[in-house]
Amino acid sequence: MDDSTPLKVALLGCGVVGSQVARLLIEQADDLRARIGRPLELVGIAVRRLQLERPGIDPALLTDDALGLASRPDVDLVIELLGGIEPARSLILAAIGAGSSVITANKALLAEDGGTIYTAAEAAGVDVYYEAAVAGAIPIIRPLRESLVGDEVTAVMGIVNGTTNFILDKMHTDGADFADVLAEAQALGYAEADPTADVEGYDAAAKAAILAGLAFHTRVNLSDVEREGITGVTSADIAAAKEMGCVIKLLARCALSDDGTIAVGVHPTMVPVAHPLASIPGAYNAVFIESRNAGRLMFMGPGAGGSPTASAVLGDVVTAARNRVRGTRGPGESTYSARGITPHGRVSSRYYVSMTVHDEPGVLAQVAGGFATQGVSLQAVRQESQGVQARLGVMTHLASGAQIERALQGLAEMPEVEAGISVMRVEGA
Amino acid sequence: MDDSTPLKVALLGCGVVGSQVARLLIEQADDLRARIGRPLELVGIAVRRLQLERPGIDPALLTDDALGLASRPDVDLVIELLGGIEPARSLILAAIGAGSSVITANKALLAEDGGTIYTAAEAAGVDVYYEAAVAGAIPIIRPLRESLVGDEVTAVMGIVNGTTNFILDKMHTDGADFADVLAEAQALGYAEADPTADVEGYDAAAKAAILAGLAFHTRVNLSDVEREGITGVTSADIAAAKEMGCVIKLLARCALSDDGTIAVGVHPTMVPVAHPLASIPGAYNAVFIESRNAGRLMFMGPGAGGSPTASAVLGDVVTAARNRVRGTRGPGESTYSARGITPHGRVSSRYYVSMTVHDEPGVLAQVAGGFATQGVSLQAVRQESQGVQARLGVMTHLASGAQIERALQGLAEMPEVEAGISVMRVEGA
DSSP states (O other): OOOSSSSEEEEEOOOOHHHEEEEEEHHHHHHHHHHSSOOEEEEEOOOSSSSSOTTOOOGGGEESOOHHHHHHHTTOOOEOOOOSSSTHHHHHHHHTTTTOEEEEHHHHHHHHHHHHHHHHHHHHHHOOOOOOSSSSSEEEEEEEEOOOOOOSSEEEEEEEEEHHHHHHHHHHHHHHHHHHHHHHHHHHHHHOOOOOHHHTTTOOOOOHHHHHHHTTOOOEEEEEEEESTTTTTOOOHHHHHEEEEEEEEEEEEEETTTTOOEEEEEEEEEEEETTTTGGGOTTTTEEEEETTTTTEEEEEOOSSSSSHHHHHHHHHHHHHHHHHTOOOOOOOOOOTTTTOBBOOOEEEEEEEEEEEEEEOHHHOOOHHHHHHHHHOOOOEEEEETTEEEEEEEEEESEEEEEHHHHHHHHHHOOOTBBBBOOEEOOOOO | OOSOEEEEEEEOOOHHHHHHHHHHHHHHHHHHHHHHSSEEEEEEEOOSSSSSSOOSSOGGGGEEEEOHHHHHHTTOEEOOOOOOTHHHHHHHHHHHHOOOOEEEHHHHHHHHHHHHHHHHHHHHTTOEEEEGGSSTOOOOOHHHIIIIITTEEEEEEEEEHHHHHHHHHHHHOOOOOHHHHHHHHHTTSSOOOOOOHTTTHHHHHHHHHHHHHHHSSOOOOOOGEOOSSSSTOOOOHOOOOOOTTTEEEEEEEEETTTTTTTTOOOOEEETTTTSSSGGGGEEEEEEEEEEEETTEEEEEEEEHHHOOOOOOOOHHHHHHHHHHHHHHOOOOOOTTTTTOOOOOOGOOEEEEEEEEEEOOOOHHHHHHHHHHHOOOOEEEEEEEEEEEEEEEEESSSSEEEEHHHHHHHHHHHOTTTTTEEEEEOOOOO
């Protein structure tokens, strides 16, 4: 096949990202050809509604037969931008079965059932690339899969959901409540009408599973991820964070535990303002990596949006196309370490616990004793009298989730402690 | 060849980085084998002084016949960590001639004569990887070469020399003069006995040339880079930067000019404190990328040191080894765009110009008129009386180097303006 024979590309989905990918495939055709060594030809776009007006898209390319398009044996690369589990999974498997390499931004599917897809790709000898699935335009998959592959990653931590970062940012700046800021974010188009996937942390948890699997050369599924969203974050929590010199961020965190298992979780977390992740604004994403030899690295950039995500997709398209031209493949899934998941109760963190207590002698000693009984040592205590009651805030040293759980049970049983104890993880040394 | 046949690795140089690479090849052998699919075997280390004590290194591996080692036809991968132009170039060409892929951290050589090496590698069908040549452990070569390859990069800007960043940081914090801080940095081992390559900007300029070539798919050599070091930065400049809400950083900057040529320069630059590059501390490096679709990305991490640089080298070793196992190569040099270099006088920037003037009526108008004559408009002016004299600071809007040059000549001829006019570029909108 000579240098002028096009590689055929099929696009599944033509929404916010898909329409940008289609645009760039046409606008940048000459550059892409020069970079790949052969031209790309967009041969079809699968859409749900054929009738919809799509400016700049040749209507002759549109089809509502996604399975037919994905299965075409003459296609080289299939770009899947539908999202969700089905029909995306069946279409990707059909594409792989027909010998196509696949580029996808589908974090939900990869976190839920990536193994099925990687195994099929391995058997068929094709590539699956997914840089756009985590942190939008920020190159993070390739650095983990290839640049840091000669090192031992010990932790990956990130702000990987722009919607929740925007909401928490606003809550900090305006002192507003979650519900009000969510409504504003929805009005501005920063949050979906059904915001569950974002605000309950499902989206971040899927990304955490993908990052953890890559970083630690093992398979991690969505169900392995301890998940807590931001719906329970109150303006009182925000105020408490400020007092402690912190901001609250929804952090996805994957770390190697002492016993060789991996802790993977998504939690609203107090981050000291001096930490590089603390100043990541609005809709930006950032990923922080700690590794044995490289030390601490941070990557930041736009975490979502049509053009940034399309940039990540096109980078993968060029890489997969170059592999086709050379008759080779990129590195497949690496799961040789087969690490277990750290039981949630054994994951250690610092915590900030705040509560309202009766303002009477001996209460502080009793509360402190409640933590000590569970082996939790305290780093700082703040008490503020409010008449007959007082607000008590306690910053712990590293403690396991189980220790904190038991300490909280103990506190809840103390008559001096009011109901409504608030607990939050704290990042940093 | 089955999965247990080792890939043979030769190491040229066993200094700060080389000794860490040797250590990691042994310590991480099992992980590397699992990630590559075949074991690596370190077959020799070329050193200048055979007698030197090298803890942890098997003396049987050492040789002072670098050319013999680099030319071994049974070797698969040669890691070059000698630095400098010769004998590094000859050794790399010998390795390529013998069919080895090459991993190097040699920015000086790649910026001076990369073309010769890439051309030889292309002809021989082997890989040349050099992630460690720019910004130490930070994955920046691979993201530019592969992740952003479907996008159009418009600017790359970075702090890519830790020594000068440390010195400028100290000058800011302590208000100390350049010479004093340099002496301190030398005493601490952060600066070399001969600091020329760092403080005169040669090291940063080599990295700028490499980044520019990758970002814009063209060949850029060291001689194309406009270069200014930090030896002329005074404590008065630092104080002026602080007054303007800026810090001074040695920035490497590559940008696409309006006419399609590329501006590449290294200059001490005033950076507004709110800019992400302003807060990069001490020996850290950071690279900021602007691209058409991805938007603004930033990468930060340790810019030097044995272990971080070794991490980048090992990442390339795994990638090159995986290619060997699959009988393929990674992407070679991409120079199809063959862009010219923007003449230095036509590169545009904002500038801060400060000078001492006679404090008498009409001086400000005359100075402002001097800029206006050259078509340079002013964004801000600060005047501070000091008795018979006054300090005058002027922030320009975007202007070309030639315009500023001519405006400065005009100022120098005004009897009201004292000698010793200070000029500095200003980053940001």
